[in-house]
Amino acid sequence: MKRPTLKEVFELEPDGRSLVVKGWVRTKREAKAAVFLEINDGSRLANLQCVFEVPQAGSALAAALAKAGTGASVAIEGSLVASPASGQKVEVKAVGLEVIGEAPSESYPLQKKAHSLEFLREIAHLRPRTNTFGAVARVRNRMAYAIHQFFQERGFQYVHTPLITASDAEGAGAMFQVTTLDLERLAKSGQGVDYGKDFFGKPAFLTVSGQLNVETYCQALGRVYTFGPTFRAENSNTTRHLSEFWMIEPEVAFNELPDNMDLAEEFIKYLLKTALADCAEDLEFFDQRIQKGxxxxxxxxLDKPFAHMTYTDAIAELAKSPEKFEFEPRWGSDLQSEHEKYLTEKVVGGPLIVTDYPKEFKSFYMKMNDDGKTVRAMDVLVPRFGEIIGGSEREERLDNLLRRIEELGLDTSTYSWYLDLRRFGTTPHSGFGLGFERLLLYVTGMANIRDVIPFPRAPKLADF
RNA sequence: UCCCCUGUAGCUCAGCUGGCAGAGCAAGUGGCUGUUAACCACUGGGUCCCUGGUUCGAACCCGGGCGGGGGAGCCA
Known part of the structure; x- marks a missing residue:
């Protein structure tokens, strides 16, 4: 493509070359000697300043400049020169302006001023035009790419697990049902539901995790990962939950829990290093405007190894702390948010991996420890945020897995294919899940998860 | 699902004990200036979320509803 993005323009020598740039007007300032138009095209945070000599009244240029208010899309013709004023290295000495699409100031919702994130959430179709949401989108893009880079560089195969599942017992949380049955007619008829007539011939749902499916490819390809959308119908209304979110789930054959912990640490560090190196401008913006420091x-x-602690030790650590917790830490109760934050922020002052939780509040597929009470689970906790990764070594012994399924009153027949993985050539294996949007909250310092996904879905929220 | 806070101009908010609807920013106009969160002056701009009630009188008090935010649980 001939026309450079603004990001590319900023890297050119200001040698007076002629060029055409296109983008959206962020701000216009009119002075005696010149009119300053700052445009942005989303390729990076910084705006490009285009300087027009004050045009003759009544000229075509004067008319175009009058229409080029905040939000208008424009094409600007001129030459790239070094800027005589401080604030930018280069600028465009502009001679031509075409207003492609106006944005009338009386009706265009975005103004030349700061807006609250709450307000911008209500105009999700326009918010990517702001500095904050542009920066979030660029960081999100870079992190998505980095995730593939990390795994591909290490010999992992990308596996596409299904979004629709007929098993309603994947372990975690409420599911969205998928049906082609006519619900209104069914309701009026007063009849029961005959799922034999539904699309799949039985109840079907949106997946809550690709893990069980990806384990099958793990037991063939060795190192695999998924990266796709996931759905949870939980009625949870917090700054850390979405009904539709993206999740990364690596799974590695022959890996035991310590290998899994190492992988998670290496992964997080790789992503942070990439963000700091390749999204420096955007992160600096977040540092100044969103989250100081x-x-x-x-x-x-990046500097130090992640701390490790068993659940049992974590409880002991909490018990001896002078901190007043709303919920008293007690062996057998799950760690609360306040506990997790205390451990990572106050006790270790950095990321912390807690392992070996009581089986009662972990999933059926996690490997039982010899004590018969705890499982080979791990949660990665980070400062300012809490849990960012949850994973485990999986139970690879058929007898143990069957026992757990029965203990929990689950239906063995639903898991026949999953159990086959233990019947034929079973291996120790481990994996974890990283919520992509949670990673983005952590990396950008944004506070609400609804602001790091383009179109958030949450209870009573499916606009745009 | 539970707890708390909140709804007033385009945006962010103030509005006392119930007594004529306010500010800053944005916008428009003029001035000034190689400006850059520009600056100065003036101007326009309101279903005080909806609904029912109390009152001579409600943005304000009470009931109901709807929306927004924060926290908890659940979790990634």
């Missing part, structure tokens, strides 16, 4: 906080994670 962000860049330093992310950088500090």
């Amino acid at each position: 962000l860049v330093e906080s992310l950088g500090s994670v």
